[in-house]
Amino acid sequence: MAKLEIKNITKKFGDFYAANNISFTAEEGEFVTLLGPSGCGKTSLLKLIAGFHIADEGEILIGGKNVNEIPPEKRNTAMCFQSYALFPHLNVSHNICYGLKQRKIDINEQKQRLDLAIKQMDLEIHRLKLPNELSGGQQQRVALARAMVTRPDVILFDEPLSNLDAKLRESVRFEIKQLSKQYNLTSIYVTHDQAEALSMSDKIIVLNKGKIEQIGSPQEIYHHPINRFVADFIGIANITEAHVKEMENNLYEVNSIYGNFTVYSEIKPQSDHIYICFRPEDIEIVSASENKENMLTVDVTHTAFMGNITEIQALIRKDDKEQKLRLQLTKFPQLTENYQLSFCVPRDAIKFLESVK
Numbered sequence: 401m402a403k404l405e406i407k408n409i410t411k412k413f414g415d416f417y418a419a420n421n422i423s424f425t426a427e428e429g430e431f432v433t434l435l436g437p438s439g440c441g442k443t444s445l446l447k448l449i450a451g452f453h454i455a456d457e458g459e460i461l462i463g464g465k466n467v468n469e470i471p472p473e474k475r476n477t478a479m480c481f482q483s484y485a486l487f488p489h490l491n492v493s494h495n496i497c498y499g500l501k502q503r504k505i506d507i508n509e510q511k512q513r514l515d516l517a518i519k520q521m522d523l524e525i526h527r528l529k530l531p532n533e534l535s536g537g538q539q540q541r542v543a544l545a546r547a548m549v550t551r552p553d554v555i556l557f558d559e560p561l562s563n564l565d566a567k568l569r570e571s572v573r574f575e576i577k578q579l580s581k582q583y584n585l586t587s588i589y590v591t592h593d594q595a596e597a598l599s600m601s602d603k604i605i606v607l608n609k610g611k612i613e614q615i616g617s618p619q620e621i622y623h624h625p626i627n628r629f630v631a632d633f634i635g636i637a638n639i640t641e642a643h644v645k646e647m648e649n650n651l652y653e654v655n656s657i658y659g660n661f662t663v664y665s666e667i668k669p670q671s672d673h674i675y676i677c678f679r680p681e682d683i684e685i686v687s688a689s690e691n692k693e694n695m696l697t698v699d700v701t702h703t704a705f706m707g708n709i710t711e712i713q714a715l716i717r718k719d720d721k722e723q724k725l726r727l728q729l730t731k732f733p734q735l736t737e738n739y740q741l742s743f744c745v746p747r748d749a750i751k752f753l754e755s756v757k
């Protein structure tokens with residue numbers, strides 16, 4: 401039985417759907433991320449799970465039990481916010497213990513859980529400080545400790561890292577993941593940051609305008625996006641229309657403005673006129689004089705050295721049309737005098753997206 405089950409949840413504000421027939425599950429100990437652009441309904445879903453919003457339709461089950469009618473304080477969920485929401489007049493220890501006192505947990509048990517959380521979150525020297533005497537990162541760790549000590553059935557994270565600087569964000573990201581695995585916490589994590597989603601999640605739910613676009617592991621979402629929205633929102637994708645003809649053994653002949661490709665795909669195209677994409681890093685550089693399968697020659701318009709990679713913007717021209725491409729190389733490219741670059745796209749790097757309507 402899944403720890404958390406969301407069944408056909410719909411929530412409207414006036415005529416606006418913040419959640420439109422949403423269904424997904426989170427297994428015990430699973431780290432599930434709700435990913436999507438601003439306003440797509442991520443926080444609304446968290447609030448529905450926590451009980452701060454009531455769904456218009458659908459069911460929420462925690463541990464197999466329908467919690468639709470159960471008020472927030474009686475649901476065993478804990479929420480960890482972006483703004484920390486620490487009590488300004490309570491020191492670190494009292495902030496962390498707050499939920500335990502409310503739940504009337506035995507005092508010795510409270511002390512044990514507090515000491516463990518203080519140690520894990522590296523807050524020993526800050527135990528007696530007030531929140532305004534802490535940095536943003538330290539406050540975040542207190543907020544995390546406070547949520548985790550209650551050992552909730554489901555822990556809900558609302559963009560908890562968005563106020564931290566890039567370096568700290570990375571280290572707290574690993575801490576959250578490690579702690580949630582250590583305590584087998586069922587976690588629902590909201591972010592619009594794809595790197596966070598890819599690096600932390602067991603499962604990603606991509607949301608757009610209150611609806612689910614795709615559910616899958618980080619690898620599935622990145623390597624097999626099902627449509628243009630997902631391909632474009634997670635990572636960078638070169639997307640174009642194409643006509644597809646099946647040949648044999650999962651091989652397809654694909655004709656697009658990028659060129660004619662031979663594609664290997666175990667996933668069948670939805671029709672013979674679809675969108676296709678490939679990732680900027682999936683190319684193999686070849687010399688212009690070679691004649692290879694799936695080879696393209698493009699005009700380079702911009703290069704940007706990023707340290708570990710070089711990003712390239714290019715144009716491809718065919719039949720009086722031109723289209724932009726984004727490429728990534730681990731070495732700075734050797735360009736020809738007229739700024740051209742030739743490369744191949746491997747057969748299995750080209751992905752089929754939705755039909756062209």
Ligand SMILES: Nc1ncnc2c1ncn2[C@@H]1O[C@H](COP(=O)(O)OP(=O)(O)OP(=O)(O)O)[C@@H](O)[C@H]1O
Binds near residue numbers: 437438440441445592
């Ligand atoms: N209480 C409310 N009353 C009316 N509209 C609301 C309410 N709460 C949220 N909305 C609307 O529902 C939509 C989804 O909001 P939500 O906060 O869930 O988005 P989000 O994906 O978390 O966005 P962000 O990443 O910007 O926080 C938004 O358009 C928002 O304006």
